[in-house]
Each structure stands twice: as structure tokens, then as C-alpha cells.
Amino acid sequence: MTAFSPLVCELLEAFRRLPGIGPRGAQRLALHLLQRDRDGGRQLATCLQRTMEEVGHCRYCRNLSEQPRCPLCAESGRDDRLLCVVEQPADLAAIEQSGSYRGYYFVLFGRLSPIDAIGPDELGCGQLRELLQERGVREVILATSATVEGEATVSFLSEYLRNEQLIISRIAQGVPIGGELDFVDSGTLGHAINGRRAVSAPELS
């Protein structure tokens, strides 16, 4: 690092602190901005400063937002009766991008994990219950990850919301689209077989 001046070294260190960026990546980013795109660097700086200070959580879905009601919760024309519960903002983004869901969301920011002291309060369960009543939701879709903690979160939430007169559903688990069967792990295949759907039956044909 002695090849660079102290201030440039500081920038390299700041970039290296980001996930997935190693020494070479940090050097490439810093030199690119310094040599070719100082405006881009200034813009990134201003934007980072503002987001780090101003972005909080939506009062409704808990997603990251600088306004108390995020654009998605403010969007009219969505289906009020559906609420999809996800672990992280990135999961919400992935579902939105699929284009196959038009209800509202709730972000847990984690999954039940007593060992990490993540319980119902950390996941905002009280807020979730209020939201369900306020919106008049009919079905809660639990879209937590297909991990042990994700499943534990599903069990806990179904128990927690038992008296709310709701349909509680879980997203389907099975083989991914385009997946060759011999590349799919056996746990997933097991789920796919147990969760099979009839495509033809004596009563259907």
C-alpha cells in the first residue's frame, strides 16, 4: 500500500470494507474514480451521505425508506387482502421482480433465532399484527427462506397469528424452473414429491 499516498490508501481501505471487494477490486474502483470519473465519485459520496442519514424504515411494511410510508405501501391498486412476509428487503425485491404478486409486504429483517437473541420483538411481530388488522388482510403468505430458521419462523408465525381469522400460506417448495432433476438435491426432490399436484385424475378427465 505504500505505493499510494495516505489519502488514496484511506479510500482503498474504505472500499475494502465493502462485502465482496478485495484488495484488487478496491484499487480498481479507487483508481477508476480518481482517474476517469471524479463526478461519479462526488455523486456517490453525496448519495451515501444522504442515504446513511435519511433512510429509516417504512412505518407499515418496515422496509428501508426515507419516507414514513414507502412508495410500495403508498401504491394504490394493490391487493389489500394479501400480505407477503419476507426476511429481507432483497427478498421483497426478488418477488417484485417476478411480477407474480400484487399484494403488500412485511419485512422481518431476520428470522427467528433464539441463539442470536432474535425473537418476536426483533422481527416486529406486534407491528405485523397491527398491520393485518388495519389493512383487513385475508391471507398471509410466508415467504421466509427454506432453511431451518426460516421454517422455525413459519411455525412460530402460524402459531402467533392463529386467532386472527386468516389464511396462512407458505410459498411452494420444489424443483426450480429449468432445473434438471439429476442436479436437484435430494431434500428439494423430497419436498417436490410430497407437494405434488394432480394434473389428471378420474374425476378431472
Add this chain to the structure above:
Amino acid sequence: MTAFSPLVCELLEAFRRLPGIGPRGAQRLALHLLQRDRDGGRQLATCLQRTMEEVGHCRYCRNLSEQPRCPLCAESGRDDRLLCVVEQPADLAAIEQSGSYRGYYFVLFGRLSPIDAIGPDELGCGQLRELLQERGVREVILATSATVEGEATVSFLSEYLRNEQLIISRIAQGVPIGGELDFVDSGTLGHAINGRRAVSAPELS
């Protein structure tokens, strides 16, 4: 991108403008900073702001530096008689890291390319000549890249510095250390054979 609030989208865009960072990478960086490391984000913002404003060029070697004389040029105990000419700051860093050179440097910030209007002035050739005289340099090592433009830059500089009473050398081209011969391209192999060195000869043994 509608899954995020306007300010968060702006941050995603600013990250995507960086080289080698796609939509998923930008999302990972932004969400990481917002959810787990706001201090890191603020630090990166401050550091970017300062470097974009303050970092200029060393008056001697032309490398990026916030001081008029960069730490490397200010370092005593280096060999005054050697000057290594490189194309980019990253090349300088790579040579420093090899630990096999203890002279000073000069950064061209490019290579001769008349088609892009990069000529002797853009490469700071006048400044290079002054530096050579000021430091009393005896040998100039041309460490430009092994490309057509890199070689053209070598030819031009050797001609340009012809009357300076200097040894002008070029870094060796050949097979890389640990390189299996059948993976080395034929151009490199040709250079390696033409630039062969005797390890034993009748006079040596």
C-alpha cells in the same frame, strides 16, 4: 427497482456506475451499508469527498497524490540512479509489491496513441526529461505494457531520450513464473526464445 424508495434507488444507481458492479452487486453493497454498516457508509462518503477534491498529481513522478511530493518520491534511501517509467499507477503498485525494485518512478498515465490524441505532451515527456536531469538518473527502465502501443511508447521514448547519456532498458518479456509452457501463447514463447540467457557455456564452466 420500484421495490426500493427513491433515495435507495439513487444509491443503487451510483454503485452501478462503478466498473465491474452489476445490478445484484449494487444491491448487495447498498443493503449491506444500510442494514449493517452505516458508519462504514459515512466513512466511505467522507473519504470519497476528500479524495475527489484533494488528490492531484505528484510534481515529480506524476502519480496520484494529495501532496505536491508523494511519499514515494519523498522517500530517502531509494536508488537515485534508477527511474522506472510505467503507464498507470496500478503498474507502479504492482512493481512496488514485487519488492524487486528500489529506484524511483514516473507515471505516463497512458501510452502513445496518436489516434486518441495521446502524444508526448499528454504523457508528460518534458517533465520526465527534467526529472532525469534533476535526479541525475543513470538508467531508465521502460516498464510499459507488452502491447503494440506499449512498444510504440518504448520506441518513442528511446528516441526522445537518445541524447541524455542514459542507459535505457526494457523489462524482460518471457514465460511467467510457474507458467506451463503449453499454456503460454506463441508470441510470448517467441519472445522467450529470442531473449534466452545462457546458463552454461564453455567459458562459464
